[in-house]
Amino acid sequence: MDCEKLNTELSQLPLLQYEFFKPEELIFSEHVRYICQTECPMYNTTWACPPAVGSVEDCKRKCLSFPKALLITTITEIEDIANMEQALATRPQHEAITHQVETLLREQNCETYVLSTEACAICPQCAYPNAPCRHPDRMYPCVESHGIIVTDLAEKYGIDFLAGPNLVTWFSILFFREM
Ligand code: SF4
Helix, strand or coil: CCHHHHHHHHHCCCCCEEEEECHHHCCECHHHHHHHHHHCCCCCCCCCCCCCCCCHHHHHHHHHCCCEEEEEEEEEECCCCCCHHHHHCCHHHHHHHHHHHHHHHHHCCEEEEEEECCCCCCCCCCCCCCCCCCCCCCCCCEHHHHCECHHHHHHHCCCCCCCCCCEEEEEEEEEEEEC
16 A cells, blocks of 8 residues: 555545544444434434444444554534534535545555445435445445444544534544455
């Protein structure tokens, strides 16, 4: 892998931060899954969410099967942080950047597994549960769907969720292995 090239390419993207880390550093929690199940309206509605993504144990096994991971974050300023519509409108840009980073890794001949934000919104109506996912190559389950404690990762790498008033911070984790 040409790390220098990758670092140069990453530094040219509008990322707030990126960090390479070992997947073993992640903390997986059944409690995060419980919150999905009991508080998220997207639970059991897409292939990108639980229970379709598998048990937390399955998710952990899959994440840890990759030797390396890359955390990326983006930040966007909006007029009013309390306005959920405005906050969510910043998400497609983060998803597009996540896809760009995945492409950079694939150009370096890496196999990837990507977790990003919220539930998948690629199709107006998800095919779940009656038919397979229409875009498995572009569908990114959200980080929390795998039981990952995002706040732990943020703390470890000095990422401030509340970086400032009216700033929206999004995270993605890209697991990868060189082929
Ligand atoms: S790509 Fe379409 S079918 Fe697949 S999870 Fe996303 S919304 Fe559902």
